[in-house]
Amino acid sequence: xxxxxxxxxxxxxxxxxxxxxxxxxxxxxxxxxxxxxxxxxxxxxxxxxxxxxxxxxxxxxxxxxxxxxxxxxxxxxxxxxxxxxxxxxxxxxxxxxxxxxxxxxxxxxxxxxxxxxxxxxxxxxxxxxxxxxxxxxxxxxxxxxxxxxxxxxxxxxxxxxxxxxxxxxxxxxxxxxxxxxxxxxxxxxxxxxxxxxxxxxxxxxxxxxxxxxxxxxxxxxxxxxxxxxxxxxxxxxxxx
Numbered sequence: 001x002x003x004x005x006x007x008x009x010x011x012x013x014x015x016x017x018x019x020x021x022x023x024x025x026x027x028x029x030x031x032x033x034x035x036x037x038x039x040x041x042x043x044x045x046x047x048x049x050x051x052x053x054x055x056x057x058x059x060x061x062x063x064x065x066x067x068x069x070x071x072x073x074x075x076x077x078x079x080x081x082x083x084x085x086x087x088x089x090x091x092x093x094x095x096x097x098x099x100x101x102x103x104x105x106x107x108x109x110x111x112x113x114x115x116x117x118x119x120x121x122x123x124x125x126x127x128x129x130x131x132x133x134x135x136x137x138x139x140x141x142x143x144x145x146x147x148x149x150x151x152x153x154x155x156x157x158x159x160x161x162x163x164x165x166x167x168x169x170x171x172x173x174x175x176x177x178x179x180x181x182x183x184x185x186x187x188x189x190x191x192x193x194x195x196x197x198x199x200x201x202x203x204x205x206x207x208x209x210x211x212x213x214x215x216x217x218x219x220x221x222x223x224x225x226x227x228x229x230x231x232x233x234x235x236x237x238x239x240x
Contacts, residue, residue, distance in 0.1 A: 033218035044103025136193030
């Protein structure tokens, strides 16, 4: 072995070592960001629900409610599509803003459901999410095909939900869609976890680019958790 080959092997081992230490740190960032976003959303939702004037503005004014919904979509698109152009700080602030806006729209659950059932469903969601995230992180099976099927199922469910809201207006159909939604987001939790792990393994360092990938991963898992919680709440939640 010549000197150049020796240097090449050393640098390769250094990259492997850096990748092995970067992945756990980046995955911790994913779950810290996700947990903070969930905490912000929950605090905002409870605070808004506890202020009658704010709740009335959101529920009684369609323009405000739909404005919040549009703002949510806009923020998700801005973070996802513009992540390469945004600084890590700006992307993080947009994620925080999205968590606040989503909390405002979700404040209605504190009016529609009892506090006890909300807490119960939250813990059910957390347990289910943790199990599926663990499976997604540890499994050797390739979940990419399952992810594509789940994404198509999600599009179909969204269309069916809109049809039910505006035309069918069936409570039983809504319940069926809720069960389907649970299955879809249970699967997406495992799929997204594996996808995030693979992307962070390929990144292999703690650069700003890698941390942006972790932030996008946190956003994906946050959305999985929130949607899973909402569908479980529709099934198991007790209404006021």
